[in-house]
Amino acid sequence: ATVVVTGANGFIGQHCVAALLKHGYHVVGTVRTAGKADVVRKTHVSHPNLDVVVVEDITSAQSYLTALSSTCPSAILHLAAPFHYHATDFEQDLMIPAVRGSTAILEAAARMKGVRRVVHTSSFACIYDAAAGPRPDKTYTGRDWSPLTYQDGVQATNAPTAYRASKTAAERAAWGFVEGRKPGFDLVSLCPSMVFGPFLPESKPRRIEEVNTSNLLLWSVISAGQGNAVPPTKGPVWVDVRDVAEAHLRALLVPEAGGGRYLLCRDVYCNQELAEVSRKVASKYADRIPVGEEGRRERHTHYGVDASETERVLGMRWRGLEDCLGELVPQLFEIERNA
Template sequence: MTLDWIVPKGSVVLVTGGTGFIGAHCIRVLLENGFKVKAAVRSKTKGEQLVKSFEQYNPALTFGVIEDVSDFGSLMRLAEGCSGILHLASPYTYAVKDFAKELLDPALNGTRTVMEAASAHKSIKRVVITSSFAAVFDATKGLQPNVVLTENDFSPLTYEDGVNTKDPAVAYRASKIVAERAAWDFIKEKKPSFDIAVLCPPMVYGPLATTELLPSLDNLNFSNLTIWKMATSGSTAPVPPTKGPVYVDVRDLAFAHYRNSDFGCYI
């Protein structure tokens, strides 16, 4: 059996959300394995910090400034010459007031735009989308020990549920669900020349890929910040129960984006 690379080594992969906690690790894995990377970033400063973080791979890492990942024109131009896309850019915060504007619409429109931009370039063979365990798991049923979830499972939350709830956690879960469903609908309806792989990680913890992108510990990513605040609170109360007792190391997740999403698997 021969090894057939869907996205050949040495080719260019576009990464959205490349300055994020998971995205930076994904970029590291791609660079370490001989790929070139274009990172979509929201500011020139962030892009320069990212390139500095991986300067040992110069000039394999470049960036383009896209303030809004739903900007089709900018994303399409940045995707030119790429063979694959890792789409990680999606808001993950509970500090929001307008659930539609700050969570659901960015996630949904961003994913739709990535799919449209990918379809504009025949060179793109695969789009890898970072969804969430939240898109699979129906939280209303509790922990469900011994239940096996598969690719056929979806949480029943809808866009309307996300907009109308008063709980930002529910709105976030809904944002991941509608975004992933939009990607699968695009494949079914448009039948593009590329395929997609979707990863649904639970809570993600682990070290930072670089500290260049971290102005202060108050700017830690959401999951690590939860632990940091707990450790520095000065409280002597017992550690509270874990709401989601399923988690993954960010380094394993980054490798999964690279390996299990067929950037390095045979077909």
């Protein structure tokens, strides 16, 4: 069976492609430049079951139909969407590619025939209410919805809010499309919390500035310097990138997952914990990682999460923090050193 993966070169995309190839799927990855297509091929050592095509404009269904004219996918994983906090024109840089990007791939899927399922990579940003501030009594699940609208994104006063609005509006647009059009496929929405984890070797960024947003957040904590304070915790729920890829695979394999929305989350965390675990698993770099107040935990100061529905339906088990950071932390320091 053939599966299309949009944003195949991205941090999560590369692991999804690897998981699908390992499972025996034929994969067609989409990227926006020929150079990135080469990187994807190298990452998967020119795997015979991998094709990569260029789709320059992810907001155009026709672009997808043209690029995929000779493929007959039975499923699509839609990961391509901006995730960064340096947008200046929020509508142009975030809202349009996210929202129209979601409807364009669904429109293309509806016209392609043979597509049975689309897995939409949403986010914990579509679930939680950032404006509510810390809510120690609240436990978020896949049934919660962020209240942010498209207009909230356009008029946001900061990029993180605009990003969260872009993901929420994109997910609403995806569900709206399926409800309104009743295409020949069903939709699965996956909502990962902050994703940490290693890069595949050939996809390792060359400079720290090129590291994806979620791993960069970890970097800002672990590179603060041994004697300096641990920066305050911001987005305190996390999941390993390899588990996120596994969940994408299972979202294809489990028939009854269709029509569902699944929170991907191992646990809450605090930056003190990230620093301590990083010092332990990458002791070589301990002089760079802040010591902070050893043993101090802010476990329930923000909110709780419950991903048991995901564990039940998709059969997921989650990797722990030591496993996650053991490969990633040395990679990040090497990227800095080799830049």
